[in-house]
Amino acid sequence: MGEDPYLAGEMVVPYIKELQKNGVAACVKHFALNNQEKWRSSVDVSLSDRALYEIYLPAFKKAVVDGGAWSIMGAYNRIWGQHCCHNERLLTDILRDEWGFDGCVITDWGGAHDTREAALNGLDIEMGSYTNGLTSESEFTFDDYFLARPYLAMIQKGEVSDSTVNAKARNVLRLIFRTAMDTEKPFGSLASKEHYDAAKQIGDESIVLLKNSGILPLDPAKHKNILVVGENATRMLNQGGGSSELKAKDIYSPLDALRKTFGKGVRYAAGYKTGRSLYESEEIIPQPILDSLRREAVEMAKTADVVIYIGGLNKNGFQDCESSDRREYNLPWGQDRIIEELVAANPNLVVANISGNAYAMPWLDKVPAVIQSWYLGTMIGPSMADVISGKVNPSGKLPFSFPKRIEDNGAHSFGEICYPGVEDASKGPRQEYLDDIFVGYRWHDTKKIPALFPFGHGLSYTKFNYGKPTASAKQIKDGETLTIEIPVTNTGDKEGKEIVQLYISDEKSSLPRPVKELKGFKKLTLAPGQTQTASFTVTVDDLKFFDDKAHEWVAEPGKFKVLIGASSTDIKATVPFSYSK
Known part of the structure; x- marks a missing residue:
């Protein structure tokens, strides 16, 4: 859900609340620090408590405390030397004691490793031990699970109390009562018109217009001779990726949707080929085939009036796939060369890539427009076609920064110890989060490293003017709030949606802090010429940072700014204020 903990928590x-209204348990995962695939089952992560509480736990806490999630899935990795699926500090001290979680803790598939820890440290349901769930089975049976016969033997020997079984049984039964045995839960529906409409709206509002020199939108009445290039225009992106694979009833591809929108003059060339979606491996396509497709x-x-390139990443191994990390920051399969040669052949090139994360764009200055789409599921095609044609005005904003180079990312600035980690002959791989609390835009701001596209960036086919903000006070104290309002006007000729973002900056603090932190956002729908006011409420909690020595959230008196x-x-207005106890 992006690089910002506040954004992830709000989403x-x-x-969770709407899902669980249907008697279906939300299972929030992966708890916690599951940020790589290379050594995901064994890497031992270490980090500061500030990074843990300020960056990596807030969204989980919101899911539990505010969302009321009924289940949590542990991560594969270790933290502080102990696997997450039976980590005492994560599951007992933090999840249950600090946050009051009363649901079930479930392992990821094959995520249990120790019977004593599983018995004592808050694990309730063990899944898939001794298999990977996808490509292999096991001669072991359920009786061989860590929480089966080995657990029973420990209880019989008096090594662990049978009260641990009672606690697990209560949690499992509570989950059953909330779901399968809830006689008042609704029946629900599958693949209804309402589902497709919702998927279309989500897709429409998720696509991000990164760059536009004026070529977009493409008017279907004027553009008939269009060439679509790129495997993702036709590839079934619900397939592959390990456990992210979906068996959807319908998938409407971008190429089909573009042909429906622009007519029979839409031609297609693959441009490149990536092969079958394989788990932990990849199909190598011979270079002569790739050269032929590119040429x-x-x-x-x-000979085309306009070229629309739809490439990016997919669910193959070493791309956006479970079990393997990407090998490089650039687009794979020679796509940078394809884009360079396409724009040299035809300057009217729209790059409309699909991916789950950022990538380098060495060709950015040469292309007139760039659209970023995601794995939008069933209605990905119609959403992309409607944004390209202007039927939908793009309004999405980036949930994470796009660095210019991989080295501009904080986690890649400290060598292998920070990512992917280093191997210890006796203790296995270990990894240190040396970027600490300076993740994403916090890193770019603090180190003064401009991103290729910053967090929160996203353009529109119309223009918005931000007016002068007002504040309800110049100072707040404990228990008080500050109301910030700013008028926003659509000064263009198309209806559009703008996401107004509010950040807080602490001018001086006893501990290092980011230059600014997101603390609010509002999405406004504005007709041409219309003005609406975005209103925000700032609380003292929004000013706090985590003091790891005192183990508490602290707001220090002093001067702050609302940005x-x-x-x-792209900061439009600044409002100074102060806080005193």
Whole structure:
């Protein structure tokens, strides 16, 4: 859900609440610090308590405390030398004692490793031990699970109390009563018109317009001779990726949707080929085939009015796939060369890539428009076609920064110890989060390293003007709030939606802090010429940081600033205020 803990928390809570209204348990995962695939089952992560509480736990806490999640899935990795699926500090001290969680803790598939720890440290349900759930089975049976016969033997020997069984049984039964045995839960529905409409709206409002020199939108009445290039225009992106694979009833591809929107003059060239979606491996495509596909696409581009390139990443191994990390920050399969040659052949090139994360764009200055789409599921095609044609005005904002180079990312600035870690002959792989609390835009701001596209960035086919903000007070004290309002006007000729973002900056603190932190956002829908006011409420909690020595959240008296903008770098207005106890 992005690089910002506040954003992730705000997104997860309504999802959980609406899901669980149907008697279906939300299972929040992976708890916690599951941030790599290479050594995901064994890497031992160490980090400061400030990073833990300020960056990596807030969304989980919101899911539990505000969302009321009924289940949590542990991560594969270790923290402080102990696997997350039976980690005493994570599952007992933090999850249950600090947050009051009363639901079930479930292992990821094959995530249990120790019977004593599983018995004593808060694990309730063990799944898939001795298998990986996808490519292998096991001669072991359920009786061989860590929480089966080995657990029973420990209880019979008096090594662990049978009260641990009672606690687990209570949690499992409570989950059953909340779901399968809830006689008042609704029946629900599958693949209804309402589902498709919701998927379309989500897709429409998720696509991000990164760059537009004026070529977009493409008017279907004027553009008939269009060439679509790129495997993702036709690839079934619900397939592959390990456990992220979906068996959808319908998938409407971008190419089909573009042909429906722009007519029979839409031609297609693959441009490249990536092979089958394989788990922990990849199909190597011979270079002569890749060269042939590229040359074909470039030659066809010369006679098109407009070229729409739909590439990016997919669910193959070493791309956006479970079990393997990406090998490089650039696009794979020679896509940078394809884009360079396409724009040289036809300057009217729209890059509309699909991916789950950022990538390098060495061709950015040469192309007139860039659209970023995601794995949007069933209605990905219609959403992309409607944004390209202008039927939908793009309004999405980036949930994470796009660095210019991989080295500009904090986790890649400290060598292998920070990512992917280093191997210890006796203790296995270990990893240190040396970027600490300076993740994403916090890193870019603090180190003064400009991102290629910053957190919160996203353009529109219309323009918005931010007016002068007002504040309800110049100072707040404990128990008080500060109301910030700012008028926003649509000064263009198209209806559009703008996400107004509010950041807080602490001018002086006893511990290092980011330059600014997101603390609010509002999405406004504005007709041409219309003005609406975005209103925010700032509380003392919004001013706090985590003091790891005192183990508490602290707001220090002093001067602060409210920064209001269209992205983390496009700040439109600043409001100073102070806080005193």
